Amino acid sequence: MSYASNSQSAYQLVVFDWDGTLMDSIGRIIDCLRDMSHDLDLETPSEQACRDVIGLSLSTAVNQLFPRVGSTTQEALQMRYRHHFARRADEPLPLFAGVEQLLTELQQRDIQLAVATGKSRAGLDRMLAQTGLGRFFSHSRTADEAQSKPHPDMLQQLLGVTGIAAKHSMMVGDSLLDLSMANSAGLAAVGVSYGAHGEQKLLSCQPKAVIHQPLELLAHI
Structure with a gap:
């Protein structure tokens, strides 16, 4: 063609x-977003909810997924997301x-x-x-x-x-x-x-x- x-x-x-x-x-981002919620014993966001925040800044994405948690928890979520993404940094993405x-x-x-x-x-x-x-x-x-x-x-x-x-x-x-x-x-x-x-x-x-x-x-x- x-x-x-x-x-x-x-x-x-x-x-x-x-x-x-x-x-x-996309798959890795969804995994990391869900893993960060597990780390803090929060309700795991759905796959679609995760897809809908991809492209936002991390702080905005976390706020959209967890609007009712305080700023300290939101900062902790961002740290856990970065941790999970970084630990897989050596796994190449195509x-x-x-x-x-x-x-x-x-x-x-x-x-x-x-x-x-x-x-x-x-x-x-x-x-x-x-x-x-x-x-x-x-x-x-x-x-x-x-x-x-x-x-x-x-x-x-x-x-x-x-x-x-x-x-x-x-x-x-x-x-x-x-x-x-x-x-x-x-x-x-x-x-x-x-x-x-x-x-x-x-x-x-x-x-x-x-x-x-x-x-x-x-x-x-």
Whole structure:
């Protein structure tokens, strides 16, 4: 199947979410969120509840999952999440099939690439180094550098630093948070159906498209 598009793209900047969009990490994040609740003898959140907070900053995610616990417990939950994620740091997480080929093709078309993620700066930098994908991205924004999704701050910062207008930019992500953020910032939004949220949920944000594998994005650039 061919995913070729016109050589003259309408888009000069494509911003990617990380977890569930480029990296197949949703399962591990859910495990760590549930493990942290076990550690503090709290009710285990459902898988769907965990999926719905992926992409938020960690503090916001914990607050959404456990809104009735005090600040001390919320801080302890964050520490336990970081512990569980760190103890599995040596277990490699795979990229989705076709991601590197997609990024290579976009880079060859002189499209700037960026990341907007709910990960911390340290977490993103570690993943960029482990995967070797850092060479593709000119800029990135993380949860400790901007307001948490779905606030448009991450995208507004990226537009500012690149000097590219929103109308020439696209956001690609796997959750309602990503697509809502794109809508608020005036970027075209493309959902991926293989991450936190499925196609039907993503369509509620009226994206330009929902794709089912990374290389399908080339047909919409």
